[in-house]
Amino acid sequence: MPEEIELVLTPKQATDPAIWKEEVKKIMGHQKTYYPQIIRRSIDARQKQVKIRLRLRLNEEREPPLGANITPTDYPNVAQKSPILIIGAGPAGLFAALELIKLGLKPIILERGKDVQARRRDLAAIQKDHIVNPDSNYCFGAGGAGTYSDGKLYTRSKKRGAILPILETLVAHGAPADILIDAHPHIGTNKLPKVVAALRETIIQTGGEIHFGQRVNELIIKNGQIHAVRSNTGEKWEGNAVILATGHSARDIFELLVRQSIKIDAKPFALGLRIEHPQAYIDQAQYHCEQRDPYLPAASYSLTYQTQNISTQRAVYSFCMCPGGFIVPAATSPGEVVVNGMSPSRRDSKYANSGMVVGVSATDWVKFDKFGPLAAMKYQSAIEQQACKVAGNTQAAPAQRLMDFVNQKHSSSLPDASYQPGMTSIELSEVLPKPINQALREAFQAFGNKMKNYLTNEAVLLGVESRTSSPVKIPRDPKTLQHVQVKGLFPCGEGAGYAGGIMSAAMDGIRCAQGVRQMVRIN
Numbered sequence: 001m002p003e004e005i006e007l008v009l010t011p012k013q014a015t016d017p018a019i020w021k022e023e024v025k026k027i028m029g030h031q032k033t034y035y036p037q038i039i040r041r042s043i044d045a046r047q048k049q050v051k052i053r054l055r056l057r058l059n060e061e062r063e064p065p066l067g068a069n070i071t072p073t074d075y076p077n078v079a080q081k082s083p084i085l086i087i088g089a090g091p092a093g094l095f096a097a098l099e100l101i102k103l104g105l106k107p108i109i110l111e112r113g114k115d116v117q118a119r120r121r122d123l124a125a126i127q128k129d130h131i132v133n134p135d136s137n138y139c140f141g142a143g144g145a146g147t148y149s150d151g152k153l154y155t156r157s158k159k160r161g162a163i164l165p166i167l168e169t170l171v172a173h174g175a176p177a178d179i180l181i182d183a184h185p186h187i188g189t190n191k192l193p194k195v196v197a198a199l200r201e202t203i204i205q206t207g208g209e210i211h212f213g214q215r216v217n218e219l220i221i222k223n224g225q226i227h228a229v230r231s232n233t234g235e236k237w238e239g240n241a242v243i244l245a246t247g248h249s250a251r252d253i254f255e256l257l258v259r260q261s262i263k264i265d266a267k268p269f270a271l272g273l274r275i276e277h278p279q280a281y282i283d284q285a286q287y288h289c290e291q292r293d294p295y296l297p298a299a300s301y302s303l304t305y306q307t308q309n310i311s312t313q314r315a316v317y318s319f320c321m322c323p324g325g326f327i328v329p330a331a332t333s334p335g336e337v338v339v340n341g342m343s344p345s346r347r348d349s350k351y352a353n354s355g356m357v358v359g360v361s362a363t364d365w366v367k368f369d370k371f372g373p374l375a376a377m378k379y380q381s382a383i384e385q386q387a388c389k390v391a392g393n394t395q396a397a398p399a400q401r402l403m404d405f406v407n408q409k410h411s412s413s414l415p416d417a418s419y420q421p422g423m424t425s426i427e428l429s430e431v432l433p434k435p436i437n438q439a440l441r442e443a444f445q446a447f448g449n450k451m452k453n454y455l456t457n458e459a460v461l462l463g464v465e466s467r468t469s470s471p472v473k474i475p476r477d478p479k480t481l482q483h484v485q486v487k488g489l490f491p492c493g494e495g496a497g498y499a500g501g502i503m504s505a506a507m508d509g510i511r512c513a514q515g516v517r518q519m520v521r522i523n
Contacts, residue, residue: 003028003058008044011295014052024058034058038066042183043296048288050296067177070168072202073098078106079207082520084513085110085229085239087216087253090144091502092245092493094196095166096509097203097210103517107208110229110237112215112250113141115200116193123148126329127420130395135215138330138340139249139467142212143196145330146502150322150342151187153179155503166506173198176345184300188345216253219260225487241516245492245509248470249332251377253495258374263475263485266365266376267497270319270468271383271436272357273428273461274327274339275402276417281453282323282352298324298347301354301451305443312363312435316443319355319468323347326418329395330467336384337397339419339462351418355465358439376471387431387464391424398426402459406441415460423462431463473497481515490515 005027013019020036028034040055078101086093086100089111097107112135113119119141125131126138139145153170155163167179170187174195179185187195200210218230219242228238246253257264279299283292286299304317325343332338341353365379391398397419401411411425429437448455474491475484476498483489492498492512499505 002060004039005056005058007054007056008051009054011050011052011293014041014054015295020054020056024056028058032060034060035062037063038181040183041181045286045288045299050287050293065177067171067180070171070177072172073102073169075101075202075206076104077207078104081106081207083108083239084516084520085237085242086245087229087242088144088245088247088250088493088495089113089142089200089210090245090247090493090505091146092499092505092509092512093243094143094199094203094509095169095506096243096245096492096513097208098169098199099510099513100516101203101206101208103513105513105517105520107203108237108239109203109208109210110214110216110231111142111210111212113137114212115142116147116197118212119147126331126395130421132331132334132395134333135213137332138328139247139332142200142210143192144247145249145340146505147192147196148189148328148342149192149340149502150189150320150325151192151345152320152501153185153187153503155501155507162507163503166503166510170195173202186343186345188347189342190344217256219256219262219486219489221260221486224485226489240520241488241490243490243492243509243512243516244474244496245505245512246495248494249467250495251332251381254374254377254472257474258372262483262489264373264472265475266362266373267469267471267473268359268361269376269380269471270317270357271360271380271432272316272319272355272440272465273432273463274341274353274465275356275459275461276327276351276353276419277453277456277459279324279350279352281456281458285452285454298352300352303447303451305446307439307442309442310435310438314435314439315359316439317357319357319465321352321354323352324349325353326351327353327462328419329397329421331384331388331395335388335393336381337387337391337395338384338464338466339397340465340467349418353418355468356440356443356461357465357468358436360436364433364435373472380466380471383431383433383464384466390426390430395421396424397421397462398428398431399423399460399462400426400428401457402444402455402461403457405461406444406455415458417460417462419462423460428461428463469500470495470497480519481512482519488519
C-alpha cells in the first residue's frame, strides 16, 4: 500500500506540486522518488496564519491527474426491463434511477417541472417579473432544488465508501475533480445544470425514461399495493414499484397522501431569516486579516447557539452558508415569499449569505392542529404568505438591517444586497412569530461576541428562510424502506424526511433503489 503523509503549507505553497515534492523529500529522505497525489485538502484557520492541510498519497510511479481515470459507468441497457416509477428528478430521483439501471430495472422518472434549459426562463421570470410558476421554479424541474444551488456536497455521513461513488459519478458527468479531495466540496450553480443534463442523458441512453410536465395527482392502489400513478395530463403510468422523491416543497403531494388516507406525520423543521454580509467582513473575521490572501477561497462560517434568556430553549444555527454567493427567491406558489442562497463555482460575489434559523416543533403550530399531519406545513405556509403580504405582494423580500433587528428599530434605509427582486424595509417582527424573533435576537448578540464584524448594520436580514427541510415525514419500514401501509411505495429523500442535502438525498435514492430490487423480480 502506498504511504500517506500530511503537509501543512501556506495557501500559495499548497498550489505548487514542486514544493510538495521537496517537503516529501525532507520527511521521507532521498532514497526513493515519490509522486505525491492529493487525497484530502482542507483549510486550517485556527491560528492567525491560515494554513492549508494536504493529505498526500506517496506513489512510486506517476499517477494520472486527479479524476482523469473516472469515466461513466458502463450501464446495461434496461429498455425492456421491469419498469419502476420515480416521482421527482432531484438528486434522490436521479441517483435512484442510476442505481436501478445498475440493478437491471428500468426507471421511468416523472418530473412536474421542466428540463434545465426551459427552466431558466421561469427563473428569470421570478427574478425580474415576480412571476412564480408553481411547476417550474428554484425547487421544481430537472435536478430539483439542487440544480440551481451552491452545490454543496457536505454530509454528516462518515461512510466514505458510500460517498465516494456518488462524487465519482458527478465527476464522470462533468463536475470538477476537486470535489474528490476537498473537505467541503461544492460544484457551483453555474456548473450544476450541465452535470444534471449529463445525468439525464445517461439515464435515457441506457433505456430509462424522463418525462417533464408530469405532476402526479393520483396514486393508484389496489389491495394495499401501488400499481400506477396518474398525472395532471390525464396519463396513467404503470410500474412495479414507485419511489416517491418529490423534495421538501411538494405540498400538493403531501395533500394528496392525506386525501388518499396514506399515513404521513407532521415533522419539526427550522425557520428564520437569511443574513447577508459583505464578503470582506467574513474574510477578515475568519482569516484574521485586512484583505484575503488571493490563494484562499471566500471564507465561510458555521455558527450555533442554544438560547438562555427565553423561557423555552431553542437551537439557533447557520444553514446553507454561501460564501461569495447571492440570495434568490425560492417560492413555489404565487402569494408567498421564500428566500434561499447559492453561489457560483468561483464564489466570487462580493456578498456572503447564510440562513439563520431556529428549530420549531409541535408547540409552535398548535393553532394549525386542525390540519392534522399537515399542521407544520400550514404553519410554514402562513408565515411565507405573511412575508409576501407585508412586503407588497410581489417577490420583493421584507428586510431589515441586522443591528436594527436586534434593537427592534425600523431601518430607514437598506444596504445594497444580492437579492434581485428587491427588498422592502419592514420590521421583521411583523413576519416571524415572537418566539422565533426572540431567539434570533439573542443568538445574533452571541454571534457578535464570538465573531468579529458579524454584528453590524452593514449586514441585512431578508425573510423568510423556511424551506430548511420537509415539514412532514412519510413513514417507511426501516428494513424494506416501503411505506408502512402501501406495498411498493418507497418514500425517499428530503421530501419524505430522510435526507438533508444533495449527498444525503443521493444516498437515500440509492438505498431505495436497492430496496426496490429486493422486492421486484427482474424479468
